[in-house]
Amino acid sequence: MTTATTSTYSCEKVTTTFNSLKCKECGTTYEPKAMHVCELCFGPLEVDYDYDAIASKVSRATIEAGPLSIWRYRDFLPVQTDNYIDVGTGMTPLLKANRLAKKLGIKNLYIKNDAINMPTLSFKDRVVSVALSRARELGFNTVACASTGNLANSTAAIAAHAGLDCCVFIPSDLEAGKVLGTVIYAPKVFAVQGNYDQVNRLCSEVANTHGWGFVNINLRPYYSEGSKTLAYETIEQLGWQLPDRVVAPLASGSLFTKIYKGFQEFVKVGLVDEKSVRFSGAQAEGCSPIASAFREGRDFIAPVKPKTIAKSIAIGNPADGVYAIDIARKTNGSIESVTDDEIIEGIKLLAETEGIFTETAGGTTIAVLKKLVEAGKIDPDETTVAYITGNGLKTQEAVQGYVGEPLQIEPKLSSFERALERSQTLERLEWQPVSV
Numbered sequence: 001m002t003t004a005t006t007s008t009y010s011c012e013k014v015t016t017t018f019n020s021l022k023c024k025e026c027g028t029t030y031e032p033k034a035m036h037v038c039e040l041c042f043g044p045l046e047v048d049y050d051y052d053a054i055a056s057k058v059s060r061a062t063i064e065a066g067p068l069s070i071w072r073y074r075d076f077l078p079v080q081t082d083n084y085i086d087v088g089t090g091m092t093p094l095l096k097a098n099r100l101a102k103k104l105g106i107k108n109l110y111i112k113n114d115a116i117n118m119p120t121l122s123f124k125d126r127v128v129s130v131a132l133s134r135a136r137e138l139g140f141n142t143v144a145c146a147s148t149g150n151l152a153n154s155t156a157a158i159a160a161h162a163g164l165d166c167c168v169f170i171p172s173d174l175e176a177g178k179v180l181g182t183v184i185y186a187p188k189v190f191a192v193q194g195n196y197d198q199v200n201r202l203c204s205e206v207a208n209t210h211g212w213g214f215v216n217i218n219l220r221p222y223y224s225e226g227s228k229t230l231a232y233e234t235i236e237q238l239g240w241q242l243p244d245r246v247v248a249p250l251a252s253g254s255l256f257t258k259i260y261k262g263f264q265e266f267v268k269v270g271l272v273d274e275k276s277v278r279f280s281g282a283q284a285e286g287c288s289p290i291a292s293a294f295r296e297g298r299d300f301i302a303p304v305k306p307k308t309i310a311k312s313i314a315i316g317n318p319a320d321g322v323y324a325i326d327i328a329r330k331t332n333g334s335i336e337s338v339t340d341d342e343i344i345e346g347i348k349l350l351a352e353t354e355g356i357f358t359e360t361a362g363g364t365t366i367a368v369l370k371k372l373v374e375a376g377k378i379d380p381d382e383t384t385v386a387y388i389t390g391n392g393l394k395t396q397e398a399v400q401g402y403v404g405e406p407l408q409i410e411p412k413l414s415s416f417e418r419a420l421e422r423s424q425t426l427e428r429l430e431w432q433p434v435s436v
Ligand SMILES: [Zn+2]
Pocket: 023, 024, 025, 026, 027, 028, 038, 039, 040, 041, 042, 043
């Protein structure tokens, strides 16, 4: 593997809607290079766009005429050339979830289904498509990531497509599906004996010593911008309108803050009318540092040691936690946590009512949605969008033992009839009203 600092990939600068990175805390600006922390105050850096330039270039019509991927929103993304990596990421369905809504007791529920995002079936394909496009512009030949699984899948796959060398760091106790779904693309994979926060710390050191482009470390300002496309697509798919409420999972908190930013940007450039949107965040109780801080009215995150089946969102020291809390507070939303049992119920509920098999993060989102409805915090008439961020086939261990099994029969009609009758009897018994 080579350490590249100079570009072997030449591409002409076409249009630029951003020229710098800006500190989220003190406002200091920097050249848009591979860096993520302010040198003066250690605040996180964000991409600083020229919204007047965007507004003069972009309309609903130009977006609708664009590719059927996240790149239809190219002017809102941090790339400076048109040589971005388009593997068909984005434009996932926004499904009107009538059966789930009825079961919960609300009327206007939508599922934004990134369980079928391309190419690796999670929302991470959005952030990685953007990060690797920018990595290539910045001249990196080797890209890397610290991952709880989905990011590893995505970085390895999109790097393979783009012909970039790839190095992936994961905790050693990940689900088998996520490990296989990474090694198949033949990156170098390091299974670290530690939790995600330890993996992340190690990667920060590697990024400093090897000069690689870590998508979620030194490329983080670019990477995180990819999540905004979930907001843009939601607006477009709702017929150029904002929803009333968002329910989304919280890991680092970045996704949550970027959906908020995406909504604001479309308002700012006049693509959609302003409206207040309530933001509700979902965490697993076994790793809920953001939910705890919200509940206790704190402005800081007390890191925790994760212990939950929802491994893809098990970040004990979430980088954007305080910003997520701020958004939940100022939009009159909330941040809730649910138990592992409730997460499994959430996965099953979404599968049985809408035909979508999500992973544990999605189960967390649905369980929190249910909790909010039951607590009367969601008005039945609100237009609510729940974000399903990953696919259940990757985390089959989580539901094994909690779902039904096939009826074993001989290849004979009589055997089939007996089994059918038995199953119907069992169903009737299960559904008998309980007398008190
Ligand atoms: Zn600063």
